[in-house]
Amino acid sequence: MVRSRVELFEEIRVDHRREELSIRELATRHGVHRRTVRQALASAVPPPRKEYASRGRPAIDPWKELIDAWLSADKDVPVKQRHTARRVWQRLVAEHGADLSEVSVSRYVALRRRQLGLDRVEVFVPQAHDLGAEAEVDFGEFHIRLAGQDLKVWMFAMRLSASGRAFHYAFANQAQEAFLEGHVRGLAYFGGVPARVRYDNLKPAVVRILRGRDRLENDRFTALRSHYGFASFFCVPGKDGAHEKGGIEGEIGRFRRTHLVPIPDVASMTALNELIAAGDLADDARVITGHHAGVGVEFAAEQATLAPLPGEAFDTSSVISAKVDSRSRVCVRQAYYSVPVRYVAKRLTVRLGAATVEVLDGAKVVAVHERATAKYVDVLDLDHYLEILARKPGALPGATALAQAKKSGAFTPDHQAYWDAARAARGDGPGTRDLIEVLLAHRTLPAPALRAAMRTAITTGILDPASVLIDARRAAEPPLAPVIPIDALTRYDRSAPTLHGYDDLLTGNNR
Numbered sequence: 340m341v342r343s344r345v346e347l348f349e350e351i352r353v354d355h356r357r358e359e360l361s362i363r364e365l366a367t368r369h370g371v372h373r374r375t376v377r378q379a380l381a382s383a384v385p386p387p388r389k390e391y392a393s394r395g396r397p398a399i400d401p402w403k404e405l406i407d408a409w410l411s412a413d414k415d416v417p418v419k420q421r422h423t424a425r426r427v428w429q430r431l432v433a434e435h436g437a438d439l440s441e442v443s444v445s446r447y448v449a450l451r452r453r454q455l456g457l458d459r460v461e462v463f464v465p466q467a468h469d470l471g472a473e474a475e476v477d478f479g480e481f482h483i484r485l486a487g488q489d490l491k492v493w494m495f496a497m498r499l500s501a502s503g504r505a506f507h508y509a510f511a512n513q514a515q516e517a518f519l520e521g522h523v524r525g526l527a528y529f530g531g532v533p534a535r536v537r538y539d540n541l542k543p544a545v546v547r548i549l550r551g552r553d554r555l556e557n558d559r560f561t562a563l564r565s566h567y568g569f570a571s572f573f574c575v576p577g578k579d580g581a582h583e584k585g586g587i588e589g590e591i592g593r594f595r596r597t598h599l600v601p602i603p604d605v606a607s608m609t610a611l612n613e614l615i616a617a618g619d620l621a622d623d624a625r626v627i628t629g630h631h632a633g634v635g636v637e638f639a640a641e642q643a644t645l646a647p648l649p650g651e652a653f654d655t656s657s658v659i660s661a662k663v664d665s666r667s668r669v670c671v672r673q674a675y676y677s678v679p680v681r682y683v684a685k686r687l688t689v690r691l692g693a694a695t696v697e698v699l700d701g702a703k704v705v706a707v708h709e710r711a712t713a714k715y716v717d718v719l720d721l722d723h724y725l726e727i728l729a730r731k732p733g734a735l736p737g738a739t740a741l742a743q744a745k746k747s748g749a750f751t752p753d754h755q756a757y758w759d760a761a762r763a764a765r766g767d768g769p770g771t772r773d774l775i776e777v778l779l780a781h782r783t784l785p786a787p788a789l790r791a792a793m794r795t796a797i798t799t800g801i802l803d804p805a806s807v808l809i810d811a812r813r814a815a816e817p818p819l820a821p822v823i824p825i826d827a828l829t830r831y832d833r834s835a836p837t838l839h840g841y842d843d844l845l846t847g848n849n850r
Contacts, residue, residue: 471644479591495521531645732771
Protein backbone atom coordinates (compact mmCIF):
# COMPACT_ATOMS: atom_id res chain seq x y z
CA MET A 340 0.00 0.00 0.00
CA VAL A 341 1.32 3.44 -0.93
CA ARG A 342 1.84 5.67 2.12
CA SER A 343 1.72 9.43 2.13
CA ARG A 344 4.69 11.33 3.61
CA VAL A 345 2.52 12.38 6.55
CA GLU A 346 1.76 8.72 7.34
CA LEU A 347 5.43 7.82 6.98
CA PHE A 348 6.43 10.58 9.39
CA GLU A 349 3.82 9.36 11.86
CA GLU A 350 5.17 5.78 11.79
CA ILE A 351 8.75 6.98 12.30
CA ARG A 352 7.76 9.16 15.27
CA VAL A 353 5.69 6.33 16.85
CA ASP A 354 8.58 3.84 16.55
CA HIS A 355 10.97 6.37 18.04
CA ARG A 356 8.71 7.04 21.05
CA ARG A 357 7.91 3.39 21.75
CA GLU A 358 11.25 1.69 21.10
CA GLU A 359 13.69 4.61 21.29
CA LEU A 360 15.37 3.46 18.08
CA SER A 361 18.30 5.38 16.69
CA ILE A 362 18.15 7.42 13.52
CA ARG A 363 20.10 4.74 11.65
CA GLU A 364 17.80 1.97 12.91
CA LEU A 365 14.69 3.97 11.97
CA ALA A 366 16.10 4.67 8.50
CA THR A 367 16.81 0.97 8.00
CA ARG A 368 13.36 -0.13 9.22
CA HIS A 369 11.43 2.28 7.06
CA GLY A 370 13.74 2.21 4.04
CA VAL A 371 14.40 5.95 3.96
CA HIS A 372 17.39 8.26 4.18
CA ARG A 373 18.59 9.39 7.61
CA ARG A 374 17.79 12.95 6.55
CA THR A 375 14.14 11.97 6.22
CA VAL A 376 14.19 10.47 9.73
CA ARG A 377 15.59 13.70 11.14
CA GLN A 378 12.85 15.70 9.35
CA ALA A 379 10.16 13.39 10.81
CA LEU A 380 11.53 13.69 14.34
CA ALA A 381 11.74 17.47 13.98
CA SER A 382 8.13 17.98 12.76
CA ALA A 383 5.00 15.90 12.10
CA VAL A 384 4.38 17.95 8.96
CA PRO A 385 6.72 17.13 6.06
CA PRO A 386 8.65 20.12 4.73
CA PRO A 387 7.60 21.44 1.28
CA ARG A 388 9.39 19.99 -1.69
CA LYS A 389 12.32 21.96 -3.00
CA GLU A 390 11.45 24.15 -5.94
CA TYR A 391 13.90 23.99 -8.78
CA ALA A 392 14.63 26.88 -11.06
CA SER A 393 12.74 26.64 -14.34
CA ARG A 394 14.79 25.11 -17.07
CA GLY A 395 15.33 26.84 -20.34
CA ARG A 396 13.54 25.85 -23.50
CA PRO A 397 16.24 26.09 -26.12
CA ALA A 398 13.87 24.94 -28.89
CA ILE A 399 11.09 27.47 -28.19
CA ASP A 400 13.09 30.39 -26.74
CA PRO A 401 14.12 31.88 -30.14
CA TRP A 402 10.46 32.06 -31.20
CA LYS A 403 8.83 33.43 -28.03
CA GLU A 404 8.61 37.02 -29.17
CA LEU A 405 7.10 36.04 -32.54
CA ILE A 406 4.54 33.73 -30.94
CA ASP A 407 3.60 36.40 -28.38
CA ALA A 408 3.06 38.92 -31.19
CA TRP A 409 0.73 36.55 -33.02
CA LEU A 410 -1.26 35.77 -29.89
CA SER A 411 -1.52 39.44 -28.90
CA ALA A 412 -2.82 40.32 -32.36
CA ASP A 413 -5.53 37.69 -31.89
CA LYS A 414 -7.25 39.92 -29.36
CA ASP A 415 -8.55 42.08 -32.22
CA VAL A 416 -9.81 39.30 -34.55
CA PRO A 417 -12.94 37.10 -34.40
CA VAL A 418 -12.74 34.17 -32.01
CA LYS A 419 -13.20 31.59 -34.74
CA GLN A 420 -10.22 32.92 -36.70
CA ARG A 421 -7.61 33.10 -33.95
CA HIS A 422 -4.42 31.05 -33.93
CA THR A 423 -4.62 27.54 -32.58
CA ALA A 424 -1.46 25.94 -31.19
CA ARG A 425 -1.25 23.76 -34.27
CA ARG A 426 -1.56 26.75 -36.58
CA VAL A 427 1.24 28.55 -34.69
CA TRP A 428 3.50 25.50 -35.11
CA GLN A 429 2.60 25.17 -38.79
CA ARG A 430 3.48 28.83 -39.47
CA LEU A 431 6.77 28.58 -37.59
CA VAL A 432 7.81 25.56 -39.64
CA ALA A 433 6.48 26.72 -43.02
CA GLU A 434 7.30 30.45 -42.86
CA HIS A 435 10.39 30.54 -40.64
CA GLY A 436 11.97 27.10 -41.01
CA ALA A 437 11.75 26.39 -37.27
CA ASP A 438 12.93 22.97 -36.09
CA LEU A 439 10.82 22.14 -33.05
CA SER A 440 8.06 19.74 -32.03
CA GLU A 441 4.36 20.57 -32.02
CA VAL A 442 4.03 19.64 -28.34
CA SER A 443 6.65 22.24 -27.36
CA VAL A 444 4.64 24.90 -29.15
CA SER A 445 1.30 23.76 -27.72
CA ARG A 446 2.60 23.90 -24.13
CA TYR A 447 3.96 27.39 -24.56
CA VAL A 448 0.84 28.63 -26.37
CA ALA A 449 -1.42 27.27 -23.61
CA LEU A 450 0.66 29.07 -20.98
CA ARG A 451 0.69 32.38 -22.85
CA ARG A 452 -3.01 32.26 -23.66
CA ARG A 453 -3.82 32.16 -19.95
CA GLN A 454 -1.34 34.93 -19.20
CA LEU A 455 -2.65 37.16 -22.01
CA GLY A 456 -6.30 36.58 -21.04
CA LEU A 457 -7.25 34.92 -24.33
CA ASP A 458 -8.60 31.86 -22.52
CA ARG A 459 -11.29 33.54 -20.47
CA VAL A 460 -12.47 31.71 -17.38
CA GLU A 461 -16.21 32.14 -16.86
CA VAL A 462 -17.16 33.24 -13.35
CA PHE A 463 -20.72 32.68 -12.16
CA VAL A 464 -22.54 34.56 -9.42
CA PRO A 465 -24.69 32.41 -7.09
CA GLN A 466 -28.38 33.25 -7.35
CA ALA A 467 -31.24 33.11 -4.84
CA HIS A 468 -34.77 32.55 -6.13
CA ASP A 469 -37.91 33.68 -4.33
CA LEU A 470 -40.82 31.24 -4.20
CA GLY A 471 -43.12 31.61 -7.20
CA ALA A 472 -40.99 34.35 -8.73
CA GLU A 473 -39.59 32.67 -11.81
CA ALA A 474 -39.62 29.69 -14.14
CA GLU A 475 -37.42 28.74 -17.10
CA VAL A 476 -38.48 27.24 -20.44
CA ASP A 477 -36.56 25.52 -23.21
CA PHE A 478 -36.66 22.70 -25.76
CA GLY A 479 -34.25 19.74 -25.86
CA GLU A 480 -33.94 16.99 -28.44
CA PHE A 481 -33.71 13.24 -27.92
CA HIS A 482 -34.19 10.05 -29.93
CA ILE A 483 -36.82 7.31 -29.65
CA ARG A 484 -37.98 4.21 -31.49
CA LEU A 485 -41.57 4.90 -32.51
CA ALA A 486 -43.40 1.83 -33.83
CA GLY A 487 -40.05 0.36 -34.91
CA GLN A 488 -38.76 3.56 -36.56
CA ASP A 489 -35.86 5.66 -35.28
CA LEU A 490 -37.08 9.23 -34.75
CA LYS A 491 -35.77 12.48 -33.28
CA VAL A 492 -38.35 14.27 -31.15
CA TRP A 493 -38.35 17.38 -28.98
CA MET A 494 -38.96 17.73 -25.26
CA PHE A 495 -40.58 20.88 -23.91
CA ALA A 496 -39.35 21.59 -20.39
CA MET A 497 -40.56 24.14 -17.82
CA ARG A 498 -38.76 24.40 -14.47
CA LEU A 499 -39.64 26.42 -11.37
CA SER A 500 -36.41 28.11 -10.27
CA ALA A 501 -37.05 28.04 -6.50
CA SER A 502 -38.20 24.47 -5.83
CA GLY A 503 -36.63 22.93 -8.93
CA ARG A 504 -39.79 21.08 -9.88
CA ALA A 505 -39.97 20.56 -13.64
CA PHE A 506 -42.51 19.54 -16.25
CA HIS A 507 -41.55 17.71 -19.45
CA TYR A 508 -43.59 16.82 -22.53
CA ALA A 509 -42.55 15.34 -25.87
CA PHE A 510 -43.58 16.76 -29.24
CA ALA A 511 -42.74 15.73 -32.78
CA ASN A 512 -41.43 19.22 -33.54
CA GLN A 513 -40.62 22.65 -32.09
CA ALA A 514 -43.45 24.41 -33.91
CA GLN A 515 -45.32 27.28 -32.33
CA GLU A 516 -48.28 25.05 -31.46
CA ALA A 517 -45.98 22.75 -29.45
CA PHE A 518 -44.38 25.74 -27.71
CA LEU A 519 -47.77 27.15 -26.70
CA GLU A 520 -49.29 23.81 -25.71
CA GLY A 521 -46.25 23.06 -23.60
CA HIS A 522 -46.97 26.21 -21.59
CA VAL A 523 -50.63 25.30 -21.17
CA ARG A 524 -49.81 21.79 -19.99
CA GLY A 525 -46.92 22.91 -17.82
CA LEU A 526 -48.86 25.62 -15.97
CA ALA A 527 -51.76 23.20 -15.46
CA TYR A 528 -49.26 20.66 -14.05
CA PHE A 529 -47.98 23.22 -11.53
CA GLY A 530 -51.51 24.42 -10.76
CA GLY A 531 -50.48 28.07 -10.93
CA VAL A 532 -48.51 30.74 -12.77
CA PRO A 533 -45.04 32.09 -11.80
CA ALA A 534 -44.47 35.84 -11.93
CA ARG A 535 -41.87 35.64 -14.69
CA VAL A 536 -40.68 33.08 -17.24
CA ARG A 537 -37.12 33.12 -18.60
CA TYR A 538 -36.43 32.17 -22.26
CA ASP A 539 -33.71 32.11 -24.83
CA ASN A 540 -34.63 33.45 -28.26
CA LEU A 541 -36.92 30.65 -29.50
CA LYS A 542 -38.56 31.41 -32.83
CA PRO A 543 -42.11 30.65 -31.58
CA ALA A 544 -41.70 33.53 -29.11
CA VAL A 545 -39.34 35.98 -30.83
CA VAL A 546 -39.78 37.36 -34.34
CA ARG A 547 -36.66 39.54 -34.26
CA ILE A 548 -33.92 40.36 -31.75
CA LEU A 549 -33.59 44.12 -31.21
CA ARG A 550 -31.01 46.11 -29.27
CA GLY A 551 -30.06 44.76 -25.84
CA ARG A 552 -32.85 42.63 -24.39
CA ASP A 553 -35.61 44.15 -26.48
CA ARG A 554 -37.45 41.69 -28.70
CA LEU A 555 -40.15 41.85 -31.35
CA GLU A 556 -42.41 39.13 -30.01
CA ASN A 557 -44.77 36.80 -31.82
CA ASP A 558 -48.42 37.85 -31.49
CA ARG A 559 -49.53 34.37 -30.41
CA PHE A 560 -46.91 34.30 -27.66
CA THR A 561 -47.97 37.77 -26.52
CA ALA A 562 -51.59 36.54 -26.34
CA LEU A 563 -50.51 33.50 -24.29
CA ARG A 564 -48.56 35.71 -21.87
CA SER A 565 -51.51 38.07 -21.54
CA HIS A 566 -53.91 35.19 -20.95
CA TYR A 567 -51.91 33.79 -18.02
CA GLY A 568 -50.54 37.10 -16.74
CA PHE A 569 -46.81 36.35 -16.45
CA ALA A 570 -43.86 38.49 -17.54
CA SER A 571 -41.15 37.29 -19.92
CA PHE A 572 -37.37 37.67 -19.75
CA PHE A 573 -35.15 36.93 -22.77
CA CYS A 574 -31.54 35.87 -22.36
CA VAL A 575 -28.78 37.33 -24.51
CA PRO A 576 -28.12 35.38 -27.75
CA GLY A 577 -25.44 32.70 -27.98
CA LYS A 578 -23.61 30.67 -25.34
CA ASP A 579 -23.65 33.55 -22.87
CA GLY A 580 -27.45 33.37 -22.88
CA ALA A 581 -27.37 29.69 -21.93
CA HIS A 582 -25.60 30.63 -18.69
CA GLU A 583 -28.50 32.96 -17.84
CA LYS A 584 -30.87 30.01 -17.65
CA GLY A 585 -28.53 27.28 -16.49
CA GLY A 586 -31.24 25.63 -14.40
CA ILE A 587 -33.30 24.50 -17.39
CA GLU A 588 -30.20 23.71 -19.48
CA GLY A 589 -28.97 21.31 -16.83
CA GLU A 590 -32.47 19.98 -16.16
CA ILE A 591 -32.99 18.82 -19.74
CA GLY A 592 -29.71 16.92 -19.76
CA ARG A 593 -30.33 15.39 -16.33
CA PHE A 594 -33.84 14.22 -17.22
CA ARG A 595 -32.66 12.80 -20.54
CA ARG A 596 -29.86 10.80 -18.91
CA THR A 597 -32.05 9.63 -16.02
CA HIS A 598 -35.31 8.67 -17.70
CA LEU A 599 -34.60 8.37 -21.45
CA VAL A 600 -31.63 6.00 -21.35
CA PRO A 601 -31.77 3.48 -22.94
CA ILE A 602 -33.60 4.92 -25.95
CA PRO A 603 -37.36 4.53 -25.33
CA ASP A 604 -39.12 2.03 -27.59
CA VAL A 605 -42.79 3.07 -27.69
CA ALA A 606 -45.85 2.43 -29.83
CA SER A 607 -47.10 6.04 -29.86
CA MET A 608 -46.35 9.55 -28.70
CA THR A 609 -49.05 9.09 -26.06
CA ALA A 610 -47.15 6.14 -24.60
CA LEU A 611 -43.94 8.18 -24.67
CA ASN A 612 -45.52 11.02 -22.71
CA GLU A 613 -46.90 8.57 -20.16
CA LEU A 614 -43.32 7.38 -19.64
CA ILE A 615 -42.14 10.98 -19.25
CA ALA A 616 -44.95 11.76 -16.78
CA ALA A 617 -43.84 8.81 -14.65
CA GLY A 618 -40.33 10.28 -14.64
CA ASP A 619 -41.66 13.66 -13.48
CA LEU A 620 -43.53 11.96 -10.65
CA ALA A 621 -40.43 10.02 -9.57
CA ASP A 622 -38.36 13.22 -9.52
CA ASP A 623 -40.51 14.64 -6.71
CA ALA A 624 -38.47 12.50 -4.32
CA ARG A 625 -35.15 13.87 -5.62
CA VAL A 626 -33.15 16.19 -3.35
CA ILE A 627 -31.28 18.86 -5.33
CA THR A 628 -27.76 19.64 -4.14
CA GLY A 629 -27.88 22.53 -1.68
CA HIS A 630 -31.59 22.08 -0.91
CA HIS A 631 -32.82 20.78 2.41
CA ALA A 632 -35.83 18.75 1.27
CA GLY A 633 -37.12 16.81 -1.71
CA VAL A 634 -38.45 18.55 -4.82
CA GLY A 635 -42.03 17.59 -3.98
CA VAL A 636 -41.81 19.01 -0.47
CA GLU A 637 -40.32 22.31 -1.62
CA PHE A 638 -42.85 22.57 -4.44
CA ALA A 639 -45.71 22.26 -1.94
CA ALA A 640 -44.45 25.46 -0.32
CA GLU A 641 -43.90 27.21 -3.66
CA GLN A 642 -47.28 26.28 -5.13
CA ALA A 643 -49.07 28.48 -2.60
CA THR A 644 -47.16 31.51 -3.95
CA LEU A 645 -48.08 30.94 -7.62
CA ALA A 646 -50.75 33.12 -9.21
CA PRO A 647 -54.03 31.25 -9.90
CA LEU A 648 -54.76 29.81 -13.32
CA PRO A 649 -57.37 31.59 -15.45
CA GLY A 650 -60.83 30.08 -15.75
CA GLU A 651 -60.12 28.42 -19.10
CA ALA A 652 -57.00 27.18 -20.87
CA PHE A 653 -55.46 29.15 -23.73
CA ASP A 654 -56.41 27.90 -27.20
CA THR A 655 -53.08 26.90 -28.73
CA SER A 656 -54.37 25.89 -32.17
CA SER A 657 -53.50 27.84 -35.30
CA VAL A 658 -56.33 28.42 -37.77
CA ILE A 659 -55.42 28.35 -41.45
CA SER A 660 -57.21 27.92 -44.77
CA ALA A 661 -56.31 25.14 -47.21
CA LYS A 662 -57.65 24.00 -50.57
CA VAL A 663 -58.41 20.31 -51.09
CA ASP A 664 -56.36 18.86 -53.96
CA SER A 665 -57.41 16.28 -56.57
CA ARG A 666 -56.31 13.46 -54.24
CA SER A 667 -58.72 14.68 -51.56
CA ARG A 668 -55.95 16.04 -49.31
CA VAL A 669 -55.11 19.33 -47.66
CA CYS A 670 -51.47 20.36 -47.34
CA VAL A 671 -50.54 21.62 -43.86
CA ARG A 672 -46.92 22.41 -42.95
CA GLN A 673 -45.64 20.28 -45.84
CA ALA A 674 -47.64 17.20 -44.83
CA TYR A 675 -50.85 15.93 -46.47
CA TYR A 676 -54.07 14.99 -44.67
CA SER A 677 -57.12 13.37 -46.24
CA VAL A 678 -60.70 14.67 -46.20
CA PRO A 679 -63.89 13.12 -47.62
CA VAL A 680 -63.84 13.14 -51.44
CA ARG A 681 -66.94 15.35 -51.67
CA TYR A 682 -64.72 18.30 -50.64
CA VAL A 683 -62.28 18.04 -53.57
CA ALA A 684 -61.42 21.50 -55.00
CA LYS A 685 -63.09 23.27 -52.03
CA ARG A 686 -61.33 25.50 -49.51
CA LEU A 687 -61.67 24.35 -45.90
CA THR A 688 -60.59 25.63 -42.50
CA VAL A 689 -57.84 23.76 -40.63
CA ARG A 690 -57.23 23.93 -36.88
CA LEU A 691 -53.60 22.95 -36.38
CA GLY A 692 -52.68 21.77 -32.90
CA ALA A 693 -49.43 20.38 -31.53
CA ALA A 694 -50.63 16.77 -31.83
CA THR A 695 -53.80 16.90 -33.97
CA VAL A 696 -55.08 18.37 -37.21
CA GLU A 697 -58.81 19.15 -37.50
CA VAL A 698 -60.40 20.04 -40.84
CA LEU A 699 -63.69 21.94 -40.75
CA ASP A 700 -66.36 22.88 -43.25
CA GLY A 701 -67.84 25.89 -41.51
CA ALA A 702 -68.55 24.72 -37.96
CA LYS A 703 -68.65 21.04 -38.91
CA VAL A 704 -65.56 18.89 -38.29
CA VAL A 705 -65.07 16.72 -41.38
CA ALA A 706 -61.69 15.10 -40.58
CA VAL A 707 -59.42 14.61 -37.56
CA HIS A 708 -55.85 13.27 -37.83
CA GLU A 709 -52.81 12.84 -35.66
CA ARG A 710 -50.21 15.38 -36.70
CA ALA A 711 -47.49 13.94 -38.94
CA THR A 712 -44.01 13.46 -37.45
CA ALA A 713 -42.23 14.23 -40.76
CA LYS A 714 -42.58 16.36 -43.89
CA TYR A 715 -43.89 15.23 -47.28
CA VAL A 716 -45.89 12.32 -45.88
CA ASP A 717 -49.53 11.32 -46.39
CA VAL A 718 -51.84 10.84 -43.40
CA LEU A 719 -54.91 9.22 -44.94
CA ASP A 720 -58.18 7.77 -43.69
CA LEU A 721 -59.58 4.95 -45.84
CA ASP A 722 -63.15 5.99 -44.97
CA HIS A 723 -62.65 9.29 -46.81
CA TYR A 724 -62.18 7.48 -50.14
CA LEU A 725 -64.96 4.88 -49.97
CA GLU A 726 -67.42 6.77 -52.22
CA ILE A 727 -64.90 7.06 -55.06
CA LEU A 728 -63.65 3.50 -54.52
CA ALA A 729 -67.22 2.22 -54.94
CA ARG A 730 -67.03 3.61 -58.49
CA LYS A 731 -63.38 2.61 -59.00
CA PRO A 732 -62.96 -0.68 -57.10
CA GLY A 733 -59.78 -1.50 -59.01
CA ALA A 734 -57.98 1.32 -57.17
CA LEU A 735 -58.44 -0.24 -53.73
CA PRO A 736 -55.70 -2.95 -53.71
CA GLY A 737 -52.91 -0.43 -54.25
CA ALA A 738 -54.41 2.47 -52.33
CA THR A 739 -52.10 4.23 -49.86
CA ALA A 740 -55.06 4.70 -47.53
CA LEU A 741 -55.58 0.92 -47.45
CA ALA A 742 -51.92 0.31 -46.62
CA GLN A 743 -52.11 2.80 -43.76
CA ALA A 744 -55.38 1.27 -42.50
CA LYS A 745 -53.72 -2.16 -42.39
CA LYS A 746 -50.69 -0.78 -40.55
CA SER A 747 -52.84 0.99 -37.96
CA GLY A 748 -55.08 -2.04 -37.42
CA ALA A 749 -58.26 -0.36 -38.72
CA PHE A 750 -58.36 -2.83 -41.64
CA THR A 751 -58.28 -6.16 -39.81
CA PRO A 752 -57.65 -9.76 -40.93
CA ASP A 753 -61.46 -10.23 -40.79
CA HIS A 754 -61.87 -7.55 -43.45
CA GLN A 755 -59.20 -9.17 -45.57
CA ALA A 756 -60.73 -12.63 -45.22
CA TYR A 757 -64.19 -11.38 -46.20
CA TRP A 758 -62.71 -9.48 -49.17
CA ASP A 759 -60.85 -12.58 -50.37
CA ALA A 760 -63.99 -14.72 -50.06
CA ALA A 761 -66.18 -12.15 -51.83
CA ARG A 762 -63.74 -11.80 -54.74
CA ALA A 763 -63.41 -15.56 -55.04
CA ALA A 764 -67.20 -15.93 -55.18
CA ARG A 765 -68.18 -12.91 -57.30
CA GLY A 766 -65.04 -11.65 -59.02
CA ASP A 767 -62.68 -8.77 -58.25
CA GLY A 768 -64.96 -5.83 -59.04
CA PRO A 769 -68.23 -7.03 -57.45
CA GLY A 770 -66.35 -8.59 -54.50
CA THR A 771 -64.53 -5.33 -53.80
CA ARG A 772 -67.82 -3.40 -53.98
CA ASP A 773 -69.28 -5.82 -51.42
CA LEU A 774 -66.34 -5.04 -49.08
CA ILE A 775 -66.79 -1.31 -49.60
CA GLU A 776 -70.45 -1.56 -48.66
CA VAL A 777 -69.42 -3.26 -45.42
CA LEU A 778 -66.75 -0.61 -44.80
CA LEU A 779 -69.33 2.13 -45.25
CA ALA A 780 -71.39 0.50 -42.51
CA HIS A 781 -68.58 1.25 -40.02
CA ARG A 782 -69.95 4.81 -39.93
CA THR A 783 -73.11 3.67 -38.16
CA LEU A 784 -72.44 0.20 -36.70
CA PRO A 785 -69.85 -0.83 -34.10
CA ALA A 786 -66.72 -2.48 -35.49
CA PRO A 787 -66.88 -5.63 -33.28
CA ALA A 788 -70.39 -6.42 -34.52
CA LEU A 789 -69.34 -6.00 -38.17
CA ARG A 790 -66.26 -8.17 -37.74
CA ALA A 791 -68.32 -10.91 -36.10
CA ALA A 792 -70.87 -10.71 -38.94
CA MET A 793 -68.08 -11.01 -41.55
CA ARG A 794 -66.73 -14.12 -39.82
CA THR A 795 -70.24 -15.59 -39.83
CA ALA A 796 -70.64 -14.80 -43.54
CA ILE A 797 -67.37 -16.59 -44.36
CA THR A 798 -68.40 -19.63 -42.30
CA THR A 799 -71.90 -19.92 -43.79
CA GLY A 800 -70.93 -18.89 -47.30
CA ILE A 801 -73.66 -16.21 -47.36
CA LEU A 802 -71.46 -13.30 -48.46
CA ASP A 803 -74.13 -10.83 -49.53
CA PRO A 804 -73.26 -7.53 -47.79
CA ALA A 805 -76.95 -6.99 -46.96
CA SER A 806 -76.90 -10.20 -44.92
CA VAL A 807 -73.70 -9.09 -43.19
CA LEU A 808 -75.29 -5.77 -42.23
CA ILE A 809 -78.46 -7.48 -40.96
CA ASP A 810 -76.38 -9.80 -38.74
CA ALA A 811 -74.28 -6.88 -37.50
CA ARG A 812 -77.33 -4.75 -36.76
CA ARG A 813 -78.97 -7.65 -34.93
CA ALA A 814 -75.87 -8.06 -32.75
CA ALA A 815 -75.53 -4.33 -32.16
CA GLU A 816 -79.16 -3.41 -31.45
CA PRO A 817 -81.20 -4.89 -28.57
CA PRO A 818 -84.57 -6.51 -29.50
CA LEU A 819 -87.50 -4.08 -29.65
CA ALA A 820 -89.75 -6.22 -27.36
CA PRO A 821 -88.79 -8.69 -24.64
CA VAL A 822 -89.08 -12.41 -25.46
CA ILE A 823 -91.35 -14.14 -22.91
CA PRO A 824 -91.18 -17.95 -22.42
CA ILE A 825 -94.41 -19.65 -23.59
CA ASP A 826 -95.08 -21.37 -20.25
CA ALA A 827 -95.14 -17.98 -18.54
CA LEU A 828 -98.38 -17.15 -20.42
CA THR A 829 -100.49 -19.84 -18.66
CA ARG A 830 -101.52 -17.38 -15.95
CA TYR A 831 -103.44 -15.45 -18.62
CA ASP A 832 -105.57 -18.54 -19.66
CA ARG A 833 -109.40 -18.11 -19.64
CA SER A 834 -112.22 -20.62 -20.38
CA ALA A 835 -113.44 -20.63 -23.98
CA PRO A 836 -116.70 -18.65 -24.60
CA THR A 837 -119.97 -20.61 -25.32
CA LEU A 838 -123.02 -19.79 -27.55
CA HIS A 839 -125.67 -21.62 -25.45
CA GLY A 840 -127.52 -18.43 -24.57
CA TYR A 841 -127.76 -17.46 -28.25
CA ASP A 842 -129.09 -20.92 -29.18
CA ASP A 843 -131.79 -20.66 -26.53
CA LEU A 844 -133.01 -17.39 -28.03
CA LEU A 845 -133.30 -18.99 -31.45
CA THR A 846 -135.28 -22.04 -30.23
CA GLY A 847 -137.46 -20.21 -27.75
CA ASN A 848 -136.41 -22.45 -24.90
CA ASN A 849 -135.93 -19.46 -22.65
CA ARG A 850 -139.69 -18.84 -22.39
